Amino acid sequence: MSFLQVQNIHHTYFTKASATTALSDISLTVEEGEFVSLLGPSGCGKTTLLSIISSLLKPTEGTVLLENKPVTTAKNQIGYMLQQDYLFPWKTIEENILIGLKLSRQLTPKTKAATLNLLNQIGLSEVEKQLPRQLSGGMRQRVALVRTLATEPKLLMLDEPFSALDYQTKLKLEDLVSKILTDFGKTAILVTHDIGEAIAMSDRVFLLSPSPGRIYKTFTMPEELRKASPFEARNHELFQSIFQTIWKELESLESEKE
Numbered sequence: 001m002s003f004l005q006v007q008n009i010h011h012t013y014f015t016k017a018s019a020t021t022a023l024s025d026i027s028l029t030v031e032e033g034e035f036v037s038l039l040g041p042s043g044c045g046k047t048t049l050l051s052i053i054s055s056l057l058k059p060t061e062g063t064v065l066l067e068n069k070p071v072t073t074a075k076n077q078i079g080y081m082l083q084q085d086y087l088f089p090w091k092t093i094e095e096n097i098l099i100g101l102k103l104s105r106q107l108t109p110k111t112k113a114a115t116l117n118l119l120n121q122i123g124l125s126e127v128e129k130q131l132p133r134q135l136s137g138g139m140r141q142r143v144a145l146v147r148t149l150a151t152e153p154k155l156l157m158l159d160e161p162f163s164a165l166d167y168q169t170k171l172k173l174e175d176l177v178s179k180i181l182t183d184f185g186k187t188a189i190l191v192t193h194d195i196g197e198a199i200a201m202s203d204r205v206f207l208l209s210p211s212p213g214r215i216y217k218t219f220t221m222p223e224e225l226r227k228a229s230p231f232e233a234r235n236h237e238l239f240q241s242i243f244q245t246i247w248k249e250l251e252s253l254e255s256e257k258e
Contacts, residue, residue, distance in 0.1 A: 009062035045213025079153030
């Protein structure tokens with residue numbers, strides 16, 4: 001059985017006056033250690049699907065299984081990295097990265113040492129006593145990643161985590177996050193509007209069509225790109241042709257929407 005199974009998901013938002021179907025007949029699987037991206041036009045339901053997979057939102061129809069069990073029973077096995085870092089401004093970096101362990105009652109001398117060690121591994125030594133405002137945006141996102149990984153989640157949800165950063169910082173963080181997730185053998189789902197980011201970081205890219213959201217096409221990245229770091233992938237000879245292919249499909253979906 002696949003690590004993650006999304007089966008026949010259908011979701012409709014109801015108000016007193018109307019019903020809007022956001023997702024229709026979504027089925028996909030993700031293998032353990034795989035990195036996949038959800039890509040598509042605005043309004044295609046990417047974030048809704050991410051919320052359903054993470055059990056923050058109950059679908060109108062369908063099921064999500066993580067290791068063959070309902071995802072609703074595995075909330076503490078899912079970690080998040082979002083566009084905003086959501087660090088507590090009044091807490092030190094050390095207090096911020098340990099907060100998940102504290103809340104889940106996993107904080108021990110051993111888990112604390114491992115988390116502080118990860119902070120060093122990610123290039124942030126000697127910042128643990130500083131406050132978030134003393135760090136750059138890229139450094140804060142690295143802190144957010146350490147906080148996410150501290151509780152050892154089995155599945156990571158990345159909701160446009162690099163979109164607020166400048167381009168150079170974004171490229172560096174793509175490489176860093178990719179390496180860390182590979183080293184830890186983590187499974188990840190990325191929501192992004194950036195075609196290049198999806199290609200560079202992913203094993204597979206799911207392209208969603210809008211109104212309602214459906215899986216329109218699935219692109220499996222060539223092994224040469226999957227083995228490369230995101231920065232290397234962007235400079236690979238295969239990158240541009242794959243980019244153009246996905247771009248044309250996305251353009252056709254956008255024009256259909258209009």
